[in-house]
Structure formats: C-alpha cells, structure tokens
Amino acid sequence: MKNWPEENGQLVKEFELKDFLRSVEFINRIATVAEEMDHHPDLFLHSYKKVKISLMTHSEGMITELDHELAEKIDSIYNSL
Numbered sequence: 001m002k003n004w005p006e007e008n009g010q011l012v013k014e015f016e017l018k019d020f021l022r023s024v025e026f027i028n029r030i031a032t033v034a035e036e037m038d039h040h041p042d043l044f045l046h047s048y049k050k051v052k053i054s055l056m057t058h059s060e061g062m063i064t065e066l067d068h069e070l071a072e073k074i075d076s077i078y079n080s081l
Helices: 020-037 065-080
Strands: 010-016 042-046 050-055
Touching: 010 065, 020 042, 020 050, 020 065, 050 065
Parallel strands: none
Antiparallel strands: 010 050, 042 050
C-alpha cells in the first residue's frame, strides 16, 4: 500500500487528529474493528494528538493480506472522523 510504507517488516502509518479526545476515539474505533477481525495492531498515542500504527501478522512473522485489510479499515475510520 502506497500510503502505508513498510518499515522493519511492518506496515506503518502516523495519523494526526484534531485533539487528544479525537485521538482516543480513533484508537477505540480501531480496537473494535481489530477485535472483530481477531487482528491486533500496535498503537502508539503521542504528542497528545498523533497516533502511530504498526501492522504485522504476529503469528506469521510478516505482513499478510489481513494487515492490508485492516489498514484499509483504519484509513476509513480516520476519514470518517
């Protein structure tokens, strides 16, 4: 995916949101979708309104189609905020 560059064997993207509460809402929405998929990204909230996300299928030790699917869903969540 162009907008999710690969770094150290993971898809990585950083999002900047309006404020802290919007960032937490974003993470909570991601958590709901990720749990439904049984696929859990690494999430890092920093600078009060930035969320960095790393995706890799831990059980496979590499990026899989599941990571690309979740990345698309995360982009949709972000665009809906």
